[in-house]
């Protein structure tokens with residue numbers, strides 16, 4: 256029986272040693288020390304041993320029981336400690352790792368184009384002027400020679416706030432505001448970038464979009480000055496070999512008036528899908544300031560003349576970057592916006 260005890264001891268110690276988890280250790284404990292465990296069974300069968308051997312075997316078996324219990328406990332404790340340490344290792348912050356870079360952001364493509372337009376005209380001696388988005392009917396129409404009931408008001412389906420106030424349909428009211436502010440001093444040379452609003456909504460029209468207005472008033476300003484200014488603008492914006500074309504048009508606040516085209520930036524003027532085979536792309540409206548507008552704004556049309564133009568920023572950005580749908584500018588899709596960094 257002593258041999259059996261020795262065998263059992265070796266076996267149990269080996270299993271404790273091998274146990275890899277707290278669960279396995281528990282199994283070993285049950286296997287040897289549990290109610291139906293092997294050591295327990297051996298102790299129970301002590302009665303079958305010769306009477307003179309019983310005290311020795313009993314003592315040894317009980318001692319072994321204690322030793323095994325202690326060995327299991329020690330192992331349990333060390334496993335607990337290991338586990339804790341493992342967690343600690345996992346959660347430890349490695350201060351030598353590089354930080355997460357903050358993504359710095361960038362300008363919106365419309366802001367980039369707006370800035371480019373501004374730069375070009377600032378270089379020509381223009382100053383930046385601003386007017387309100389909610390504009391009076393007087394500045395938006397009346398002072399620009401568009402009287403009530405004039406059919407030209409229909410060209411720009413508008414958002415009215417009250418019968419007298421509306422969201423401006425163009426940046427042209429800033430022409431009047433800038434002249435009123437400066438009159439009778441000369442020259443006036445301003446550009447007016449800003450938001451404008453019309454009741455349109457499709458792939459090439461948004462109810463809110465951006466324009467940049469230009470105005471120059473002085474003695475002896477001619478149509479040639481307008482043309483030269485616009486040609487320089489087109490070349491700065493779209494490339495040195497740009498051509499422009501002026502077509503007769505109508506605006507109540509300019510006379511004569513023109514629609515201005517640039518040679519198609521896709522085909523260079525040969526004719527393609529983008530320019531509908533014409534070789535030209537319309538980019539802005541312009542003209543000589545109407546004498547009545549000069550007078551309303553405080554200048555004597557017999558002494559001074561001026562030119563004005565207005566361009567759509569989205570239109571220019573779409574042409575320059577080859578963008579087919581204007582709504583992309585306003586949908587805040589980073590996959591689109593990140594392409595302009």
Ligand code: PHE
Pocket residue numbers: 424425426427468506509540541542563564565566
């Ligand atoms: N305000 C006109 C428009 O929005 C453009 C324009 C501005 C035309 C200045 C002539 C002179 O269509």
